[in-house]
Amino acid sequence: MIPTNYFIILSAVLFGLGVIAFVFKRNIITIFMSIELMLNAVNLAFVAFSQALGKLDGQVFVLFVIVVAAAEATVGLGIIILIARNRRSLNVERVDLLKL
Amino acid sequence: MSPQLAVFFVLAALSVLGAVSLIFQKHPIHSALSLIVVMVSLAGLYLLLGAEFVAAVQIIVYGGAIMVLFVFVIMLLNAGAEEHTNISKMAGVAGIPLTVALAGFIAAAIARSNETVQAAAQTGAVASTKGISNMLFKDFVYPFELTSFLILVAILGAIVLAQRENE
Numbered sequence: 001m002i003p004t005n006y007f008i009i010l011s012a013v014l015f016g017l018g019v020i021a022f023v024f025k026r027n028i029i030t031i032f033m034s035i036e037l038m039l040n041a042v043n044l045a046f047v048a049f050s051q052a053l054g055k056l057d058g059q060v061f062v063l064f065v066i067v068v069a070a071a072e073a074t075v076g077l078g079i080i081i082l083i084a085r086n087r088r089s090l091n092v093e094r095v096d097l098l099k100l
Numbered sequence: 101m102s103p104q105l106a107v108f109f110v111l112a113a114l115s116v117l118g119a120v121s122l123i124f125q126k127h128p129i130h131s132a133l134s135l136i137v138v139m140v141s142l143a144g145l146y147l148l149l150g151a152e153f154v155a156a157v158q159i160i161v162y163g164g165a166i167m168v169l170f171v172f173v174i175m176l177l178n179a180g181a182e183e184h185t186n187i188s189k190m191a192g193v194a195g196i197p198l199t200v201a202l203a204g205f206i207a208a209a210i211a212r213s214n215e216t217v218q219a220a221a222q223t224g225a226v227a228s229t230k231g232i233s234n235m236l237f238k239d240f241v242y243p244f245e246l247t248s249f250l251i252l253v254a255i256l257g258a259i260v261l262a263q264r265e266n267e
Contacts, residue, residue: 008210012203013116013119014138016202018119021122023191023199024195025182029132029173029174030182033122036162037122050151062151067247070165071250072254073170079261081173081262090182
């Protein structure tokens with residue numbers, strides 16, 4: 001029997017690493033991947049609490065999070081393709097104007 | 101140390117190593133492969149928690165569909181190694197203290213919660229796919245229908261965004 005605290009601490013560590021990647025990476029695709037990492041960390045906390053409380057609500061929430069992440073990845077990657085087409089670069093520092 | 105705890109530590113170390121590797125890899129395709137390592141080890145942790153349906157969905161949807169989409173876009177755009185400029189060094193000046201502060205807040209919140217969650221008795225019947233589908237189609241049927249609408253909007257949005265304008 002593994003203590004729930006271990007899972008919560010691992011979830012917090014993964015979330016923190018996701019935040020670090022979000023702040024320090026310069027490639028727009030990698031920044032997007034760090035958002036997915038943070039969503040995964042939160043999912044781990046959901047499943048851990050679901051098991052600890054003996055209720056299935058957490059696992060249903062995880063399914064909804066996964067669906068929303070898939071929709072977000074679709075639209076986000078479409079936006080990334082548009083940015084790459086217009087700016088000829090994937091560096092976020094080159095995306096600093098509101099106009100084209 | 102029980103075998104379960106040993107498996108937990110192996111999978112936890114693997115996921116943290118994958119996340120660190122995501123940060124330190126220069127090329128986006130290597131970061132994507134590191135993220136797949138994280139997702140597969142998280143699926144193993146879900147199995148350890150007795151959530152076998154969520155583990156399968158994690159592998160199929162995250163490791164399969166979403167990461168294939170990422171790798172596909174990386175190859176489509178021919179993304180190279182990332183470049184660092186002076187502004188990205190400025191991001192480090194502001195980012196390191198803020199990240200340390202965030203980690204401190206999370207650690208304090210975990211340390212302050214003295215009440216450990218009472219672990220429920222392990223019954224295989226609770227964490228079953230049948231129970232999840234019962235909840236999903238009875239208690240959460242309205243959000244479930246809304247997610248299908250969300251996916252429809254996402255498909256339309258992706259088509260409109262990626263479409264080339266005809267002259």
